Amino acid sequence: MKIDLGDLSAFVAVARAGGFRDAARSLDGSASGLSDAVRRLEARLGVRLLNRTTRSVVPTEAGQSLLDRLGPALDEVDSALDVVNGFRDTPAGTLRLNVPMSVARLVLPSIVPRFLAAYPAIRLEVTAEESFVDVLAAGCDAGIRYEERLEQDMVAVPIGPRVQRMAAAAAPGYLRQRGQPTHPRELLTHSCMRGRFASGAMVEWVFEREGETVKIDPGGPLLVQIGGATDLAVEAAVGGLGIVYLFEDWLRPWLERGELVPVLEDWWPSFSGPYLYYPGRRLLPAPLRAFVDFIR
Template sequence: MKGELGDLAAFVAVARARGFRDGARVTGVSASGLSEAVRRLEARLGVRLLHRTTRSVVLTEAGKRLLERLGPALAEMEAALDVANGFRDRPAGVLRLNVPVSAARLVLPAIVPGFLAAYPDIRLEVIAEESFVDVLAAGCDAGIRYDERLEQDMIAVPIGPRIQRFATAAAPAYLDRRGRPAHPRDLLGHACLRGRFPSGAMMSWEFEREGEVVRVDPTGPLLVQIGGATDLLVDAAVAGSGIVTLFEEWLRPHLDSGALEPVLEPWWLRFPGPFLYYPGRRLVPAPLRAFIDFIKASAAPPMSGRGLEDDR
């Protein structure tokens, strides 16, 4: 039984990492050891689970179905074993978080160094992506999302700033050349630098002032996928290519330096900050419990209003 569980864990590690070498880095087991474990599992089941090439590893249909069922099951087993971790003087183990790129850039830098210093026996792994995934199936303990993206059966804990704004800005030279918008609808006559989510949905340009909400769908010379290419929007705006809308904290260094000038600031949309979320139907691993306690202890008093839940 122990050997079978080890082979199953090896398969999950390789499938999630999409390769034997990356799986080896995550697990600490050699690539050849993982390969042999997967071969034993395939021989035992009588089906191929992975298509192997010299450049990649791809799940077969049988492999996909097995991974879908194994991911949550192994997570539950890890959580059950982790109960003993709570009896240690200091929690230890791995904490895996799935977060959007904006959270990795704007929220976690103020939290992670202090957390790592407080819990030196915990190793934190952060996967930053814009796709909305099942955190358990992805092998993660928790994620960070905004309230409109949270699933109903998730427990949500406030993390990071409780109020954020989308800021709109452009280089002063661009505004001198093309004029300064006085109303959000004026953006329809400007070169706007847009972002699109991996799902294909366009990033919304929404504005609000004294109860009036205005949504516009401008066009422009640059469209990037939100995530790793987001900084290209900012660089293009600083270079004078057009107007950009993004998290205020992302643009703040350029606003403070004067490289970007605020546009339509009285209309900037305010919205509730993000949440750390995790499944409420499973035991909470000790590293995650330590992280939750840490962000609660260091957080400002939470904002009142919709979308707030506690892990009661």
């Protein structure tokens, strides 16, 4: 059975993106062209691969089985073809990264402009989300995460600051009214801005000093999903609603302006910075190879 490779690639792109429009944007193509390609493939195979509604596009059982086998194979085809890119004077192509919001905000801004200026033929696509994903299944070349969330079969390259801290802070007016805590357990009697990951897990408040670690689960009037709603928690704290717990670098602008002041600063815990990670068993696409060399 002769199947067009372009139609197979179109199906994988649509299935991974969860829709024709998003897939078209990632491929710089048209949604109608992708729709035609998937219809041709379904007609050729004699089976429906995607369930389409006005709200979503989801693989059928047959479609998911095909995607599970076909996706990695097409990725290897792309890697093989990308070997030719190594013979160019300047690497070209698209580099797709999956990163948490904190990295998109705190790490990449100091790297991306210089990298793209150095490699003008490379296009960078960044997806920011908090959950740990299979970068290949998500259609990405590499991800950036913190050490405790890395898979064992990945190559990890340090990127950004090597030491970071979590920080607690509140508005001066709030602390004048409620008092400055002197021990993490006192936060249990304060109003705290809580965060929750997309998985449903709550962000743990951890404090450390002189070998002592204290983990608490405080209460408060506001709960936000980590990522896009994080700044709402910060602004609520600036407005005097309570105490916020976040990356020190994220809170730095408000701390420097005095809109927030440190809470329990001698208890703020340190942790190692993030890593760029990618599967070690693949040939590196030229854009990723250039990015790895650049950050090193």
